[in-house]
Amino acid sequence: MSKSRAHIWFVSPALFLMFVILLLPILVAFGISFTSFSLGNSGAEFVGWKNYEQIFTRSTYEKMFGATFRYVLTVVPLTVALGLGAALLINSLTRFGDLYKTIYFLPVMSALIAMAIVWEFAFHPTIGIINSTLERGCGTFLENWGWYAQGCEKTFPLWLTNRDYAIWTVSFIGVWQGFGFNMVLYLAGLTGIPKELYAAAEMDGAKSGWERFRLITWPMLGPTTVFVVTISFIRSFQVFDMVEAFYPQGGGPSKSVYVMMFAIYEKGIQQNLMGVGAAITVVFLLFVMFLTVMQRWLVERRTHYV
Amino acid sequence: MSDQQPTFRFSTSATIKHAVLILGALIVLLPFYVMVSYSLKSPAEIMQNTGGFFGAQIPFRDDYCVKLGNAIADCMVTPWIYNYTTAFEKAPLVRYLLNGVIVTVSIFFIQVIIALPCAYALAKLKFWGRETVFALVLFCLLIPVHAIALPLYIMLAKLGLTNTYAALIVPWTISVFGIFLMRQFFMTVPDDLIDAARMDGMGEYSIIWNVMLPTAIPALMAFAIFSVVAHWNDYFWPRIVITGNRELFTPPLGLREFKGDADGDNFGPMMATAVIIVTPLLAAFALAQRRFIEGITLSGMK
């Protein structure tokens, strides 16, 4: 239908919104990141690379990168591994698979802010279910473990307010929330593997489950894994809800949970330092885009066999 | 011959697998247990960690009620009733829920109205520049909207749109993911079907709504799930653009507000609020579990 003009009406609203809502803000962020702009103040000065300089020199931002990477590098491998593990286990069962699937998927559906508040209760040092459960284990064989004995003697850790534990506790909640999603993606990937392949592998002498996993499951899940890893990275880079719920000010004990999204929020919205906020945004975007481009590249290069 | 009946066969490996999965399930369910349990218990039970799952449900004295000058006998309340009624009375929770519905539903409908025609054009119409538009869609797929929240906020602030429904909805009206997903789905619809519709006398616009839309229901469901889950649960964006005006709070903001001024007495009601906010999606999930997982799967397969 070369004469039809219909496509213009179909495409232009989407194009317009893409430009205004997605592309323009990137330019705006880029522009503002070189200024000392703040909302309400009319004059914004051009400050060159100063904002970026701050990000890469000040200790606050060093902590920001530290917290972000600690979180991301904990959550991504664990959610991927647990997602894959759960998917493999569930896939190999004949019964109750649907039940486990449903249970593991519940956290994905739940508002993270609500669940974060619940976790805060669970981790509460005095009334929390976690420490009270741990206390019940005192006096048993568990005390042979040094860490446990120490906990019994004094107190068990203040999970969310102790500088040494906070980021790991937050990461734990991140894993809790995210691995069900990866599990579902892996389950979908597993259904795509033809059953005959396993039969063939068995005929060829791959006797143990591990051998079959190495020979078939893992390589056949290649594309799924690339996708799962990328989406886990992007999701975990965006962690915010928990941090804001636990530490409305300042990003946790000695800024140990000061993740990037929270930094953008704090600088830009709370302190109205739009220039710095925009600079963090730009750095953040670069990370995310780098990851996605890496994914595309990997998919095209390595995983052609499906 | 009983060991040949697979249903009753005892298998060590299956038992170990179940043990591992059950342990995982317990950890996953822990916060849900805490949430529901606390929403049923009295403040004293919460503070002392007693009462089991349901609490003893012994009526206790509502101090606030007494303060208002009521007789003590009138102020005795059953814990779970107190928690849930307080959740609705202390804050305009109904209003928050309504806002949540308004925002998620509007976002979804606008996304569909914008994305569907574009996806159709990209999948089935030949026109100059189609490849470019599609490349642009692929590029925009890389941009997480949360990441560009700050410039978006500035733009909305300059337009004077913060603290409006528009601020909650507008940034989400374009879903490149939706365009991409629907385009991929439309590619699988046979050209013959569209040609048949043209022969039958349908215009392009009516083809979208009368032919493509009904055939795309599974993909659309998948997209609906994604969209609704994401925006019902979204906390970050409302937190930024809604400042102070409680009339516009979405459920997550309402809950957060509750937390801000929660003292010991209010843990129960707060957990009740959390239950109320989390339940709609979980209930929908329970009802259409298969569809949900299918949907996620379908959307995951880019």
Next chain:
Amino acid sequence: MSNIRLNTITKKFGTTDVLKGVDLDIDDKEFVTLVGPSGCGKSTLLRILAGLEQPDEGQVIIDGKNVTSMRPADRNLSMVFQSYALYPHLTIRQNMMTPLKLRDLSTSQRLPLIGPFLARKEYKELFSQVDRTAKILKITELLDRKPGQLSGGQRQRAALGRAMVRNPLAFLMDEPLSNLDAALRVHMRAELTQLHQRLGATFVYVTHDQAEALTMSDRMAVMMHGKILQYGSPEDIYQNPANVEVAKFIGSPAINILSASVNDYAQICIQNLILDLFAPTQEPNITIGARPEHLTFCDDNPTALTGFVQHIENLGADLYYHVKIKDEQRPLIVRSAAGNGKRHQIDDLVHVKFDLNSTLAFAADGTRLQTHRKLMDELAS
């Protein structure tokens, strides 16, 4: 009176010429088949006729009216698609109603719920039209099912029903039988032919299957590389192919093609065999074509080719012998009725004779050469 004319239609997709100036005349009530290998442009030609594709040049004329720039819906043609293209979310009845509703009802009458209420009479009429068509096609009991619940053959009928229900000027069919299994396909051929006679409508039918074209059409157009090579009745095309490509495409098993030469007396020679057949050409190298039924076994004689039986295809009524001739790449295929004389075995030495009245000759460029049983000089005198 519907008379369809396609005038010098050309069409390019990108840089490839799909149609290179195609002319076609279709008479009223005629069953015309466009047949050719895949990629020959036959479907594109049909889609241009339907209005689903715009030609780069040329006109589409229906009943003397130039409809080249008219939208498909306004041409009053109906089409049956290869994949049937039934709306999967609608029942068969609704599928068949769709073209009627879009054509005969106003926008307000088409509204869901209110529409049928407003225009009860019109809807009744449409329903009875659907019922009538369904009865003809014997699909009445399928009307309330959805396409997904039907078998391939049933879907095929439903698609026909949707096309028939509105009395179009012509039916266009794009490989409608190719998704059916072999037995059903043969059955549907007969049924479509009968339907054509019963409806007395114009059919334009696209297929890659030469058997369908031969059995069903009044006239068939053999297309290759964006051109119509020959347009005529099936008998004519089978017996008198205009060139070697047509000859090779039509007929199954395919015609035997042998390289040959013409000697100074214009006699056709195969290897060292001189046939009693003359071709008026200056070119020394030609090819000849002989269909399997135009070859017979004989005793050793100077006008017969000699070879070995390489393979035997037994089709019950007929046997096809593959005979390996020395210096020929492809074996000759010879048909022989099963009850006919002596059966040869594999590796038997056999002699094959040409039916010279039916043997075709082609020039080196593939065009057909007229052959004569007598020398030109003798004819002239």
